[in-house]
Amino acid sequence: MFNNISYLRKELTIFKAINKWLKNFAYELQNMFFFSLRMLGAMFSRPFYFSETKEQLYLIGVGSLYLIVLTGIFAGQGFALAFSVELALFGAKDYLGRIMVLAIIRELGPVLTSLMIAARVAAGITAELGAMKSSNQIDAMVAFGIDPIKKLAVPRLISLIIMVPALTIICDIIALFGGYIISVFIAHVSSTMYWSSVREKLIFGNIFIGLLKPAVFSFVIAFIACYKGFTSAGGTKGVGRATTDSVVLTSITILMVNFFITRVVFALLKGYLL
Amino acid sequence: MIEFKNVYFAYDEKLILKNISFKVNASEALVIMGPSGSGKSTILRLILGLECPQKGDIIIEDKNICRMKESQKQNIRKKIGMVFQDGALFDSLSIWENVGYYLLEHTNMSVEEIGQKAIKMLGFVGLDAQEIMDKLPEQLSGGMQRRVAIGRALLSTNPKVMLYDEPTTGLDPQSAENVLGLIKKLHHEISIATIVVTHQIADAVALADRFIVIVEGEVVFDGNLEELSRCNQPKVKGFLAPFRKSFFKVAQKKFIEI
Numbered sequence: 100m101f102n103n104i105s106y107l108r109k110e111l112t113i114f115k116a117i118n119k120w121l122k123n124f125a126y127e128l129q130n131m132f133f134f135s136l137r138m139l140g141a142m143f144s145r146p147f148y149f150s151e152t153k154e155q156l157y158l159i160g161v162g163s164l165y166l167i168v169l170t171g172i173f174a175g176q177g178f179a180l181a182f183s184v185e186l187a188l189f190g191a192k193d194y195l196g197r198i199m200v201l202a203i204i205r206e207l208g209p210v211l212t213s214l215m216i217a218a219r220v221a222a223g224i225t226a227e228l229g230a231m232k233s234s235n236q237i238d239a240m241v242a243f244g245i246d247p248i249k250k251l252a253v254p255r256l257i258s259l260i261i262m263v264p265a266l267t268i269i270c271d272i273i274a275l276f277g278g279y280i281i282s283v284f285i286a287h288v289s290s291t292m293y294w295s296s297v298r299e300k301l302i303f304g305n306i307f308i309g310l311l312k313p314a315v316f317s318f319v320i321a322f323i324a325c326y327k328g329f330t331s332a333g334g335t336k337g338v339g340r341a342t343t344d345s346v347v348l349t350s351i352t353i354l355m356v357n358f359f360i361t362r363v364v365f366a367l368l369k370g371y372l373l
Numbered sequence: 374m375i376e377f378k379n380v381y382f383a384y385d386e387k388l389i390l391k392n393i394s395f396k397v398n399a400s401e402a403l404v405i406m407g408p409s410g411s412g413k414s415t416i417l418r419l420i421l422g423l424e425c426p427q428k429g430d431i432i433i434e435d436k437n438i439c440r441m442k443e444s445q446k447q448n449i450r451k452k453i454g455m456v457f458q459d460g461a462l463f464d465s466l467s468i469w470e471n472v473g474y475y476l477l478e479h480t481n482m483s484v485e486e487i488g489q490k491a492i493k494m495l496g497f498v499g500l501d502a503q504e505i506m507d508k509l510p511e512q513l514s515g516g517m518q519r520r521v522a523i524g525r526a527l528l529s530t531n532p533k534v535m536l537y538d539e540p541t542t543g544l545d546p547q548s549a550e551n552v553l554g555l556i557k558k559l560h561h562e563i564s565i566a567t568i569v570v571t572h573q574i575a576d577a578v579a580l581a582d583r584f585i586v587i588v589e590g591e592v593v594f595d596g597n598l599e600e601l602s603r604c605n606q607p608k609v610k611g612f613l614a615p616f617r618k619s620f621f622k623v624a625q626k627k628f629i630e631i
């Protein structure tokens with residue numbers, strides 16, 4: 100009988116813990132939502148910090164370029180290599196270009212680019228803002244009558260909105276060239292064959308998805324990274340935790356959002372994707 | 374000028390300030406003392422509107438800062454200079470950019486003009502401007518950083534209130550003396566309302582003639598030096614006990630001066 104009660108109590112604590120966790124989660128989600136709204140609002144109101152935005156454009160765009168180039172080269176070639184072997188079995192090597200376009204432009208380009216930027220830039224943003232927070236610099240900024248969301252978050256948001264799609268395009272192009280190298284030198288598909296098959300699939304629908312995704316992901320990265328930075332607490336350790344959270348959360352969210360965009364856009368754009 | 378009316382404030386569920394009420398007039402200097410963790414810095418944060426009290430009102434220039442929108446708060450903040458406990462210099466900006474921060478952000482002055490003003494201000498707080506102006510904050514000693522922070526707070530368009538959070542803690546006696554002299558000079562010359570948080574009783578006496586002692590989030594004393602030296606409340610006595618001797622020495626010296 101006593102066993103029963105302690106069992107019940109244990110169950111209750113577990114239930115309480117889950118309840119608490121859920122409450123925290125809902126609370127955090129709600130805060131993040133309102134924070135995102137504030138960021139969006141701040142984007143369209145004065146003052147604008149041009150020099151900060153320029154600096155961020157450079158840091159995020161040019162700074163990530165080497166990473167994206169490497170990603171494009173190796174992802175494109177690896178993918179082409181794997182598929183050329185498989186397609187050769189069916190005597191369908193000539194279709195390599197089409198598959199490359201579908202895989203790279205619709206899925207791999209946007210997702211890989213955004214994940215790379217999430218790893219590099221989101222971590223950087225969260226760590227920087229978190230360190231500023233923990234050394235009172237953000238409070239000092241507020242004390243000077245400056246809105247830190249406008250001054251710190253908006254330039255990063257704008258830079259990401261511009262740079263994630265731009266870097267995705269670069270990644271796409273480089274990956275397609277990687278595919279070209281594989282198909283010509285290893286799979287022995289002629290150059291004209293490869294490019295004409297690529298062109299067949301370079302249609303509005305695919306390009307549209309390929310650009311919509313990085314645009315959406317740039318918001319995901321900016322919202323989560325800035326939110327985690329501004330709300331980090333607990334000193335150096337807290338900044339470390341916030342940075343880890345930020346990378347994990349942006350990466351997972353990007354993958355989930357990617358799935359939903361593919362799903363929804365497929366339903367809506369059926370006719371344009373053939 | 375600044376008035377706290379029955380202010381209660383809690384972080385999460387922990388009550389930090391309980392029923393705080395006091396008033397500071399324009400051109401008055403007030404020292405807030407109290408043990409570590411008693412809520413002194415929190416009071417300064419409330420004045421700046423960085424936190425909002427759960428209960429009670431904070432009136433600044435006849436306006437209730439707790440009920441303001443963010444944009445209105447920003448206008449009030451521009452009239453308040455704050456020196457944070459740890460300096461809180463912007464570590465990615467050079468020293469002169471730190472000092473000229475307010476002007477760089479809120480005015481159309483040219484960079485040269487602001488640079489000149491920053492150099493003048495660095496001289497005013499007793500630093501060798503030519504030597505340090507292009508350095509980063511981390512390349513300066515703690516005491517120098519503190520003085521840069523004071524310079525930064527001063528170089529705004531006429532602050533009406535200056536808040537100093539432990540401006541002399543961790544400084545050598547000479548630098549502490551300089552900083553105190555600076556605070557006093559400012560208070561007398563420009564006659565702005567000044568609130569100084571400090572642990573140092575000697576500093577307190579040197580700076581102001583009105584004292585508030587806060588213990589565990591409650592105001593346990595509010596009055597002048599004479600009242601403080603005669604105060605019999607256990608909590609006040611408890612707080613003063615460690616520096617009883619030096620306190621009376623300073624107090625006596627002060628009375629002799631008068």
Ligand SMILES: Nc1ncnc2c1ncn2[C@@H]1O[C@H](COP(=O)(O)OP(=O)(O)OP(=O)(O)O)[C@@H](O)[C@H]1O
Pocket residue numbers: 384385389407408409410411412413414415416458
């Ligand atoms: N961000 C925060 N979250 C939770 N509690 C906090 C936070 N900041 C301060 N506190 C708590 O509030 C209380 C008062 O802090 P405050 O910084 O005002 O003390 P203080 O009087 O300035 O102390 P000191 O003399 O050491 O600077 C402390 O008990 C502290 O633990």
Ligand SMILES: [Mg+2]
Pocket residue numbers: 413414415458538
């Ligand atoms: Mg303090």
